[in-house]
Amino acid sequence: MATLNDVAQRANVSKMTVSRTINHPEQVRPELRSAISQVMRDLNYQPNAAARALVSRCTRVIKLTIFEDMDTTEPYYMMLLAGIANELNRHQYALQLATRNSYEVGECDGYILTGIRDEDYAWVKQLQQPVVFFGRNLKGYDYVDTDNYQAIRDSTMYALHRGYTRLIFIGIAADKPFELDREQGFRELMAEKHLPAEVVRLANHGHVATKYIDEHWATMTPNTAFICASDRLAIGIEDGILLHGGRVPEDFGVIGFDGMLLNQVASKRLTTMKQPLEAMGQAAAKLLLTKINQPQPEQTKVIVKSKLSIAESTR
Amino acid sequence: MATLNDVAQRANVSKMTVSRTINHPEQVRPELRSAISQVMRDLNYQPNAAARALVSRCTRVIKLTIFEDMDTTEPYYMMLLAGIANELNRHQYALQLATRNSYEVGECDGYILTGIRDEDYAWVKQLQQPVVFFGRNLKGYDYVDTDNYQAIRDSTMYALHRGYTRLIFIGIAADKPFELDREQGFRELMAEKHLPAEVVRLANHGHVATKYIDEHWATMTPNTAFICASDRLAIGIEDGILLHGGRVPEDFGVIGFDGMLLNQVASKRLTTMKQPLEAMGQAAAKLLLTKINQPQPEQTKVIVKSKLSIAESTR
DNA sequence: CTGTTAGCGCCTTCAC
């Protein structure tokens, strides 16, 4: 691998002039600059990242630490990764992936954290570098999230507008902030409309939702819409309805949440509240880079809007 | 951040002795060694990776470069990531994620490559560091893959054993090696059994498969099993059958391929050929680390066995 | 504008 010195010798200048053509080109005479650039190309010169990191005290590495077990991880993380990776790339930062088991390996200039549990905050607290969370947190750290509350309000409102008169919220049986926000969005809108808020909480699996419909089919009345907290649940609900001969979307509407890949497997294309995960990844990366360059004193919250993607499971 | 020097001063020894307690502990007197270890702990000393990389010429970073567009990427990459990340972690290597757009950012000791197209091989060829492919390649590079051919043979054999007499292979409409291998596995086994090989190729979406069933329902006869090249297709096929009142698994069997998350959304739990993605990730990482430590002259192929996960969509 | 000096934190080599 060619070094700064190799380039300097070939171009008959000192190392510093070469270094400057890279980092402060305006300080170098144009002729020299282009000559040096040519030599760099000839030698396929790539600056040594380690040497740079050593002297500049910054690694140009951002770590994404996923605290959840990856095997329970929603597939949509891939889109998040894509958003983060692309934004970092634009600024010549590398993305490093860490898990609960590997968070200490290697150095970085900043962290994006997701899936964190209470017991992990001690570790977060002692980090020297800036931190951005993916998903809301209540400890005062910066974060990027969707407005889960508003998203469910929008879904619910849409269902009402389409003329469904009975609404059932199918939530995820977990005490996570995102789930509570979604539930609250549903309850409050229903209260405002003076309608009863029927809320069910299920494990986040399609067949659990199907079973729920199965067991409660007798009580199901046409003109009902199911506002679901995930696409998996929505697909399970839809399957259950169809198996009992119910008509979707004429008599029963189904609205999902997430909108990544799973809705491609539904027999009807699912109406779903689409989380802009790639945009969220990008936003997280952007926020972190900003913080690295100019530390912000107070908490920054970036809320990205979800958008209803209307398809065949609602009329 | 504490440096080697800080530790040395506090322990009243030279930097070298500290360095040795880390890298060659057997060369340091036990008393000294434990005293120094204590100081390192007190100061929370972490060796500076950049400085180390600079002098040792190795970064302890492995890059996973995903050449596919991430937004078309199967969710199962997450499991692959998990397998790679955990294995690397055990050896104190960091995993860096790169895409088609960011493959030049930062240095590393080796590459794991996936989703590569013909035009990318020029870039691969000029890499200085060892390379392992995820997925078969015909250019002589080391790789880790499942035996797609054998996996489909096994699926097909299983369907026959369960007494389904007519088999239809639902393939993915793409000229990828993995798809061709799967198709071939089906064709050859059927030929051996003197049965007609019905092969259909569809875009890899559930609703496309459902539509296929819809349009061909008249020609479908009981005692048919569908050997599908993906879980998405399998779920779509199953949906189609159920919508037409067909009985799964009594009259129609459905076998998928991949077995990651998608099968959790099916109304019946899907029988599927489960790719051990985490194990494959681990194998890729292991192979790469081996190559880094002792370069191998000839091509190494690691074939990981897929295993049929039997559930409710076959009798 | 360009070159010289010095040092980032660590490890290899060679003395002691």
Place this chain on the structure above:
DNA sequence: GTGAAGGCGCTAACAG
């Protein structure tokens, strides 16, 4: 066993 010197590749600070 342990320490002192030197250098990995790069850049900030100062000189010219």
